[in-house]
Amino acid sequence: MSAPRAVVTGAGPDSIGRAVADALAAAGWEVVVTTRGAAVDAHAWHALDLADRSSVAAFAGWYADHADRLDLLVNSAGIHLDLGSRWTEPQLADGHEIHWRTNYLGTVDLTTALLPALLVPETSCVLHVVSQLHERGTTDQLLGRPAPYDSWASYGTSKLGLVHHAALLADRYGDRGLRALAVHPGAVSTNIANRGLETRPLLRRLRNLARPLERRMLMTPAESAAHLVRVANDPEATSGYYRKGHRVDPAPAASDLAARAELATTTQEWLATR
Numbered sequence: 087m088s089a090p091r092a093v094v095t096g097a098g099p100d101s102i103g104r105a106v107a108d109a110l111a112a113a114g115w116e117v118v119v120t121t122r123g124a125a126v127d128a129h130a131w132h133a134l135d136l137a138d139r140s141s142v143a144a145f146a147g148w149y150a151d152h153a154d155r156l157d158l159l160v161n162s163a164g165i166h167l168d169l170g171s172r173w174t175e176p177q178l179a180d181g182h183e184i185h186w187r188t189n190y191l192g193t194v195d196l197t198t199a200l201l202p203a204l205l206v207p208e209t210s211c212v213l214h215v216v217s218q219l220h221e222r223g224t225t226d227q228l229l230g231r232p233a234p235y236d237s238w239a240s241y242g243t244s245k246l247g248l249v250h251h252a253a254l255l256a257d258r259y260g261d262r263g264l265r266a267l268a269v270h271p272g273a274v275s276t277n278i279a280n281r282g283l284e285t286r287p288l289l290r291r292l293r294n295l296a297r298p299l300e301r302r303m304l305m306t307p308a309e310s311a312a313h314l315v316r317v318a319n320d321p322e323a324t325s326g327y328y329r330k331g332h333r334v335d336p337a338p339a340a341s342d343l344a345a346r347a348e349l350a351t352t353t354q355e356w357l358a359t360r
């Protein structure tokens with residue numbers, strides 16, 4: 087029997103995605119990883135920029151040329167760029183608020199493009215790496231209603247959108263063997279904070295000085311990956327939001343079914359525009 091196949095996005099150095107890819111490969115999976123730029127030597131690699139539709143299409147086309155099925159998609163790529171809360175107005179990518187465009191729209195675009203391969207095996211899994219900060223997200227922002235700008239709320243809203251999206255996938259494709267999960271990876275020492283502190287150079291320097299301490303207080307990427315891989319491999323985990331390896335209730339906004347339906351419609355409209 088051939089090895090199960092996984093795609094793991096956001097597998098740059100010291101990232102959660104890289105640790106997930108390493109753990110899967112050690113367990114015998116064939117793993118394709120993505121970053122935006124530098125190739126990753128340890129695994130089959132392809133470039134992917136979630137904020138660029140042509141890059142997503144190119145990756146999905148390349149994958150379809152090389153593999154006839156996909157057993158697991160781990161959507162770990164993501165950004166949280168304004169940790170210092172400096173932004174007073176949104177930074178845009180491709181015309182959308184950048185966290186929404188990258189974390190939500192980009193991830194949904196990729197998952198939709200890989201869906202045909204995911205529906206080939208009898209059972210398969212999509213795992214969105216979300217965040218407990220989805221509770222900072224709002225339904226107003228999710229549905230594009232006017233609201234004062236707050237970059238943390240925008241990050242949270244991008245993750246709230248993914249919690250809804252995982253639930254939609256499980257509803258729509260569960261009877262075809264697709265499990266779809268939204269998983270908080272824990273507080274993990276990675277490069278996300280350095281990217282997020284670009285607007286706060288002093289804080290960034292302090293953070294780097296304190297990095298050895300941070301590494302002792304937060305989870306390592308490998309520890310986080312162990313939780314994520316366990317949930318991905320658990321056949322009982324068919325849908326829902328997970329934290330520390332257990333299914334828990336997401337924030338109340340993630341259970342708003344009217345908002346979910348409206349989000350599904352607006353997302354479908356966006357996907358249909360090229």
Ligand SMILES: NC(=O)c1ccc[n+]([C@@H]2O[C@H](COP(=O)([O-])OP(=O)(O)OC[C@H]3O[C@@H](n4cnc5c(N)ncnc54)[C@H](OP(=O)(O)O)[C@@H]3O)[C@@H](O)[C@H]2O)c1
Nearest residue numbers: 096097098101102121122135136163164273274276277278
């Ligand atoms: N670390 C935590 O404590 C924590 C907590 C909650 C949630 N999370 C979530 O966990 C996930 C992984 O984060 P991490 O901590 O591993 O951060 P990280 O070390 O910064 O890794 C993030 C990865 O995402 C990729 N990425 C960024 N923008 C992209 C884009 N436009 N298109 C494609 N890939 C892109 C990066 O690619 P490049 O290498 O090419 O830049 C990088 O490999 C994220 O979704 C994050 O929101 C992390």
